[in-house]
Amino acid sequence: MTYKAICSLTTVLCLALSGCGGGSDESPTENASVNAGQDINAVEKSDITLSALVSPTGGTFRWQQLTGPAITGLPSTEAEVALTLPDIKADAQVQVEVQYRAPDTTLVTDTVVINIASDNQLPQIIIxxxxxxxxxxxxxxxxxxxxxxxxxxxxxxxxxxxxxxxxxxxxxxxxxxxxxxxxxxxxxxxxxxxxxxxxxxxxxxxxxxxxxxxxxxAKTAQVVIANAGNDQQVAEFEIVTLDAQQSQTVSGQFSCFWEQISGTAVTLANSNQCTTSFIAPDIERTQELTFNLTVTDEKSRSDTDSVMIIVDKKPLGLLNDTGMSTCFNNSQAISCDSADFQGQDAQLGRDSVADRLDKVGRGDMAFDFTKLNEFADELPDDATSFSCVRDNITGLIWEVKQASTNTLPNTSLREAHNHYTWAFDDGSGDLVGSVRGAANSTCPSDVDCSAQTYVNEVNATNYCGGSNWRLPNYIELQSILDYQRHGQLQMLSPDLFINLPDYAQLGHLNYWTSRTSVDGQSLSQAFILDMRSGNDLAYPKANTAYVRLVRNP
Missing domain, CATH: 2.60.40.10 (Immunoglobulins)
Known part of the structure; x- marks a missing residue:
């Protein structure tokens, strides 16, 4: 407690009555005092009573809180105040002041300190x-x-x-x-x-x-559970992964063995690994491959599971690719994995899976040709004498030229260096722009040296078992170009399309297509393809170019 009364040190009576324990805002009298009592130590939420001793009696009281957490019931004007201490989270101290105004209006004060101890109740656990x-x-x-x-x-x-x-x-x-x-x-x-x-x-x-x-x-009846993974649907030539990592054993340790039980046989990268792979096979139609998985734990307990891989035909189309096996940037060959130059021929389509194709015949990259004799019968791939070749992708049959022997026009019908003007008869007469070259000029024909006459004369021989030979259209002729051979003497396979003319003869290897170039002014030009560079060009029909005939089987 604190006393605020003013006392004379020589006044024994004052010391005896108040211990210097009173005070006021007015002129004190020796007869007015207040004592708030001893400091209080109590626990949160407990009840306490504040009571002051005063002299003389008969005055008025005012209790008020000075510091600490708020206590309900203060301020109060009662002589005795009953309080309930607050719920606190940590120990706290509260200071309360009592003011007493004596009957003669003298005001004296005193304070009391309440030390409140936190009484935390521990959690009650229920599980x-x-x-x-x-x-x-x-x-x-x-x-x-x-x-x-x-x-x-x-x-x-x-x-x-x-x-x-x-x-x-x-x-x-x-x-x-x-x-x-x-x-x-x-x-x-x-x-x-x-x-x-x-x-x-x-x-x-x-x-x-x-x-x-x-x-x-409880223990489990089945202590090894094999999991071969979900069934998959893929395209031929894709890399397929078989994964047994989700299999379960008590210890988490296990070994695996994969075995193919149906479908076209494939080669697994490692049949004894829990994760293995294979390349989806070349197929003729959608096919189901089934693989059996055996999982064994360290105590030789085992379980089996199977997975089905549905293999669809890869949509490669019925046209050849360009033959490109290399990717390029603006100036040089690069890896096809480069993110800056995506979508190149070597990454896409038939050429991208060339080494996985099951070919009927032979050819670089994805090209697939079969050699035929004069009756269109198939010959071995290594045959050195053949009359035409069949493209096993498009189904088209292509003329193979005879070797150049004599000087024009003293040559045979299909010699390589015969060349022709462009003319095309659609059955109702020559198309607009057709030009008939002079007979026995650039070819051995007594009729004329035009492409249409050459078609007629070859068909009359039933060459290579057919009489439906014709000029190829632009797409057909382009389909046999191998662009990987760019910069070489020709862009056709020299093992299949033998007996090309001498480049020096005309200074080009231009071959006619059946497509007229519509330039908005006339129909006097048709497209040629240069077998040396691969370029196309709208070429005057009156000029001469070489001809390679094609027919449908």
Whole structure:
């Protein structure tokens, strides 16, 4: 307590009556005093009474709080005040002042200190298993252990944290270890086992309580579970991965063995690895490949599973690619993996899987040609004498030229260096712009040296078993160009399209197509393709160019 009265040090009576324990804002009198009593030590939420000794009696009181957490009931004008201390989170100190005005209006004051001790109640832990609904749990069930019913008995308290820790049993990968609920999957077990958990709970005042919880898990009837993965649908030539990593054993350790049991045989990268791969085969129609997986644990216990791989035809189309096996930037060859120059021929279509194609005949990259004799019968790929070739992709049959022997026009009908003007008869007469070259000028024909006459004369011979030979259109002629051979003497396979004319004869290797160039002014030009450079050009029909005939089978 504190005394604020003013006393004379020589006045013994003052010391005896008030101990210098009174004071006022007015001129004090020796007869007015107030004493708030001894300081109080109490626990939160307990009841206390404040009472002051005064002299003389008969005056008025005013109690008020100066510091500390608010106490309901103050201020008060009662002589004696009954209070309930507040609920606090930590120890606190409250200072209360009493003012007493004596009957003669003298005002004196005193203070009392209330030391309030926090009385935190520890959390009350309640743990239950809430899942699965059907007990006992089985392998694969999700098990949930909940402490959500745990509470803080303090009126305004709450739980601040949960900490779960497994203390016994086979290790499980639990989630939510810092929340009220933890969950984990019932593992594979080859014997009954008990899992034990320690839970520590801390409330908002730092009070900590802990508890233990145990549950029994039953052993699993099947202790090895093979998982060959989901069925897949792929295109031929794709790399297919078989993955058994999701298989299960008690220890988590296992070995694998893959075996193909149906479909076109493929070569697995490693049949004894849990993850292996193969290249989907070249097929004629959609096909199902089935693989059997055997998983074995360290105790030689095993299980099997199978997976189906549905292989579809890759949509390669009925046209050849360009023959390119190399990718380029603006100036040089680069890796086809470059992200800056994507979508090149070497990455796409038939050429991108050339080394995986099951060809009927032979040809560079994805090209596939079969040599034919004069009756269009198939010949071995290594035949050195043949009359025409069949493109096994497009189905078209192409003329193979005879070697150049004599000087024009003293040559045979199909010699390589015969050349012609462009003319085309659609059955109702020559198309506009057709030009008939002079007979026996650039070819050995007595009619004329035009492409149409050459077609007629070859058909009259039933060459290579057919009489439907014709000029190829632009796309057809372009389809046999191998652009990987750019910069060489010709852009046709020299093993298949033999007997090309001498470049020096005309200074070009231009071949006619059946497509007229429509330039908006006349129909006097048709497209040629240069077998040396691969370029196309609208070329005057009156000029001469070489001809390579084609027919449908």
């Amino acid at each position: 239950t298993q809430t899942a699965p609904e059907q007990l006992p749990s089985q392998y694969g069930d999700t098990i949930v252990i909940s402490a959500a019913a745990t509470s803080d008995p303090d009126e305004n308290g709450h739980i601040a944290s949960f900490t779960w820790q497994q203390t016994a049993g086979v290790n499980v990968n639990a989630s939510g270890t810092n929340t009220s609920d933890i969950s984990f999957t019932h593992p594979l077990l080859d014997e009954h086992t008990t899992l034990s958990w320690h839970l520590a709970v801390i409330d908002d005042e730092g009070g900590e309580a802990s508890s233990e919880f145990s549950l029994s898990l």
